Amino acid sequence: MENPRLTFATPTIIAGDRSLVALVAHELAHSWSGNLVTNSTWDDFWLNEGFTVYFEQRIMESVYGRETSEMLAKLSKQGLVEEEKDIRINKGLPEDTKLKLNLEGRNPDDGLTAIPYDKGYFFLRLLEETVGREKWDAFVKEYFQTHAFQVMDTERFLAYLNENLLTGELANAVDVDAWVYGVGIPANIPEVSSDRIAQVDQMVSDWNNDMIASEEIPWDSWVYQEKNRFVTGIRDDIGADRMAELDSLYLIGQSGNNEVLFSWLEKSIRNSYRASYSRLETFLVNVGRRKFLTPLYRAMKETGQTDMALNIYTKARPNYHAVATQTMDDLLEWDK
Ligand SMILES: [Zn+2]
Structure with missing residues (x-):
């Protein structure tokens, strides 16, 4: 659990061999995605968690190498596919598989699923893969600097994205609407290579x-x-x-x-x-x-x-x- 400049962590993450460092990375990353730029409502929760999982993955890649971070991505992809199906079919709540949620009149806890975290992550990863890492990294930096200490909702984020990154054909390639306002997991979810x-x-x-x-x-x-x-x-x-x-x-x-x-x-x-x-x-x-x-x-x-x-x-x-x-x-x- 993150608080501005003060992360609360369960003692169970202290393993003695640094093996649970991903969770530490996640909570610290919230100092930017969550606390520096904050989701406007819980319907926009994916802006907090999707970015944070994305940063966590990038930190894992930089600390342990691509092979390990790809294995972690593979696990979250499997988890996402299973949970998405469970929400949509078993629980009968297909609307809850959209990145932009509608929690009007509901408990914000209902939105705490793999969707904002991992579907959010894969959407951002798709953006990175579409425009290339160099361009994407510059965009992300600029985005956080421009909106520091502000709240952000999905619509304003998408407007900024379309204006500054996804121009012309790129937007069609990503199909932002399907990712953000559509049910389920779009077919162009990034491939993860780890066996x-x-x-x-x-x-x-x-x-x-x-x-x-x-x-x-x-x-x-x-x-x-x-x-x-x-x-x-x-x-x-x-x-x-x-x-x-x-x-x-x-x-x-x-x-x-x-x-x-x-x-x-x-x-x-x-x-x-x-x-x-x-x-x-x-x-x-x-x-x-x-x-x-x-x-x-x-x-x-x-x-x-x-x-x-x-x-x-x-x-x-x-x-x-x-x-x-x-x-x-x-x-x-x-x-x-
Ligand atoms: Zn988080």
Whole structure:
């Protein structure tokens, strides 16, 4: 969460190995996109978040190289495609897949989806790829300088864009209207070239089926997103023995990266890998983010380990935020 010149960050992003630096980059980038130039209403939220994800990606590229930043882009593209479909089809809210939202009479929280973040990012990336990085970078700099300490809405941004960057044929090539006012994801979304995630998927599938040995996994050469992808791909019925084998080789249960640790703990619950259970309790007592809590308590409930869940919850509950206890109380049928 960004505030002007003062970023608030959850302690769970401190991994000990700088592996969650993308989120730090994101929050700091908000000092420009969000605080220097601020979305006028929550309908224009994509101006804050799309630019910020774009900057985050550029920072990742500059720090870790294009190969890594492309892998991250690939993950967000996959996430975007899935979530867009979910919003449009399962939730039946196609209007919410437009960059320019209409939240009249609704909770601004309803607009907090992958659309402003990742559809926004890919739209800006398309602009960059259309005009070339040099021209685009000069435009972005000028845009932030010209509008410093002002609010910005979608229409004024587009007017500025058309006047200063997308002249003539370029505008047609991008099809700004489809991106900003159209439902879904336009077909000209930029291509992302990375097969690293596909390689991890193949590897975990082979490992699940006993076609490769645990020793063959290039664990230490992976960035955390690849590790996390591998762990989430582990079969829920792989069994405690094979979990133990991985753990003894790669010390996954001791990971300081909370994303990897969280995924590992969930797999531990599903596979009754009890060696992780004391770490699980420590994690749940010390961490309060709902995105971590809900799947872990749910996994315990779904695998007949509700007693353990309630036991941990009794200790952890006093430290949770009210929004978290609301969800967990329901999930665990907590009797107050
Ligand atoms: Zn943000």
